[in-house]
Amino acid sequence: MKQSDVPQGNAFRKPQLSFWQIWNMCFGFLGIQFGFALQNANVSRIFQTLGADMDTLPGLWIAAPLTGLIVQPIVGYLSDRTWTRLGRRRPYFVAGAVLASGALLLFPNVPVLWMAAGLLWILDASINISMEPFRAFVGDQLPVRQRASGYAMQSFFIGIGAVVASALPYVLAKYGIANTAGPGEVPDTVRYAFYAGGAVLLLAIGWTVLRTREYPPETLHAWDEAPPLARRTREAGIVRRNAAIWLAIGIAGIALVALRGWDRQLYVFAGLITAYGLALLLRSGMRGEGAFTHIMDDLYDMPPTMRQLAVVQFFSWFALFAMWIYTTGAVTSVHFGSTDTTSAAYNEGANWVGVLFAAYNGFAALAAVLIPWMVKRWGLRLSHLVNATLGGLGLLSFAVIRDPQWLLLSMVGVGFAWASILSLPYALLSDSVPAQKMGVYMGIFNFFIVIPQLVAASLLGVLLKLFFGSHPIYALVIGGVSLIVAGLCVLRVREPARQPAVATANS
Known part of the structure; x- marks a missing residue:
């Protein structure tokens, strides 16, 4: 798009873009979600194929949220x-697309579990390098x-890309x-789907x-x-305390x-708390300028709207992570009656999960x-409440439907909840964030996507083992319950007051 293609409005008010300009700026998300959907629908299947048991799946998946926790705020700050x-x-x-495409080509060919777990870190970090700037x-x-x-258009491309990607092994x-x-080998349906994903991701972002x-x-x-951000008072003694x-x-x-021999996945939860305390301690002793100090200060000064949305995001993404990890195990065991990864019934069920994931992305x-x-018609908050509740009921119904x-x-x-989660919280947030910090705050906002996934990775396996006989359903x-809670929590979020546009380019 050339500069002359952009609508010219008031010199000091951002012009509206046409439908096709919004289409072009969001089209790359089709590729990002193509890769992301292949990851979500097939990584548990690949891990199980390479020998992982149900109790260790959350720990193996921890790469995805942890890389986002680290990568997104740094990329946002730098961009x-x-x-x-x-x-x-x-x-x-461009950088994220090249790296993610290469990881997708390699992923279905790894011979052992530890290599697959390591490559998931690389794949997810690469997708995050591209995805965070798209939000900003x-x-x-x-x-x-x-x-x-604009965020709804991103959700549209997310849905289209994920429909094709999730259903691709089934179609093949x-x-x-x-x-x-054979044992320890990834089927060709999954292998060729990942190859296609690498090409689509690179072309769409291009x-x-x-x-x-x-x-x-x-x-x-x-x-x-x-509106301008309020700077909160910082006292080094309070921060250190x-x-x-x-x-x-x-x-x-x-x-x-x-000491008590509890499940090792709880180390992740305890380590997350320890890491936050260490980050606060390091910031209290630093006086210079740098990425770490700026990110920590911006975290401290985050707008009130972001603090309110953090709770909404926590329950939303806890639910989504549970779905991504356990749907394959739940459907193959409950609806197809098999836990043997070499059996036709298990692989038929795993392919059906791909169809279900394609379906929710289509919806x-x-x-x-x-x-x-x-x-x-209803406003941002009530719309999100309706959609999140629909998603919660959808997940709950898995336990009833046979x-x-x-x-x-x-x-x-689930599809209506997914589209809403990917659009309406960002619409609420972006209205309250100044332009010069849009990237870093979109990255910090990712904390409230990542932290619930880390909590889920730490606690879900333990909860299932202790209370539900390790049954993934x-x-x-x-x-489902978590999504309904998220919808109710959005009613607490206040939309920011609008500020007039800056009157001069130099102000």
């Missing part, structure tokens, strides 16, 4: 401060009044590609890079519509897990078309 001939966010689109990109390019539509099997393999342009930082500052409390809790948790694409209408065909109906609710029940 806020980047300006090149390629722009502000697009250099990160919408905030950069669109005025407040178009942001809900229908065309005669081998869907079973389209956005070539067909969009970016506003320079000084122009974005002049058009900023967000809080750091000591978090460190003490975390270290005590690690000691209890070691998400439909929901993305309806969400702008819902927001106009015919796997009827699980497609469950996925209607109950993880979906827990997820």
Whole structure:
């Protein structure tokens, strides 16, 4: 897109973009979600094929949220401060796309479990390098009044990309590609699906890079519509005291897990608390400027809207992570009656999970078309409550339905929740974040996506073992309740007051 392609409005108010300009700027998400959906629908299957048991799956999946926790705020901070001939966010689109495509090509060929776990770290980090700037990109390019539509467009492409990616092994099997393999070998259906994913991801992001342009930082500052951030008072003594409390809790948790022989996955939960205490302690003793100090200060000064949305995100993503980890185990064992990864029944069930994941993403694409209408009629908060509740009921229904065909109906609710989770919280957030910090705050917001996934990875396996006989279907029940709670919590979120656009480019 050339500069002349951009609508020219008031010199100090961000112009609206046309439908096709929004389409082009969001198209890359089709590729990102193609890779992400292949990961979600098939990684548990690959891990089990390589010898992982049900109790260890959450720990193996920990790579996905942990890399996001580290990568996204750093990439956001750096992209806020980047300006090149390629722009502000697009250099990160390109770097992430190249790395993620390579990881997708390698993933189905790893021979042993530990290599698959390591490659998941690389794959997820690469996807995050591209994905985080895409979230900030919408905030950069669109005025407040178009942001809900922009994030809904991203949800549309997420749905379309995931439909094709999730269903691809099933479709390939229908065309005669081998869907079973020997012990420790990934079937050709999965292998070829990952190859296709690498190509689609690279091409889709390339389209956005070539067909969009970016506003320079000084122009974005002049058009900023967000209210100013309030700087909270910092007292080094209070920060150190809080750091000591978090460190003490975390270290005590690690000691209890070691001394009492509790499940090792609880080390993740205790380690997360310890890491936060250590980060606070390091910040209290630092005086210079740098990425770490800026990110910690921005975390401390986050807008009130972000604090309210953090609770919503926690329960939403706890539920989603439970679904991604345990749907394959739940459906293959309950609805197809097999836990033997070499059996035809297990692999038929695993392929059906791919179809179900494709279905919820397809319904998400439909929901993305309806969400702008819902927001106009009901507002952001009530729309999100309705969609999250539909998703919760969808997950709960897995415990009641026995015919796997009827699980497609469950996925209607899940799809509406997924589309809403990927759009409406970001619309609420971006309206309250200043332009010069859009990237870093989108990265920090990812904390509240990652932390619940780390908690889920730490606790779900333990909860299932202690209370539910390690039956994975109950993880979906827990997820359903969690989604309904998330919907109720959004009613606490306040939408920020609108500020007038800055009057001069130099202010």
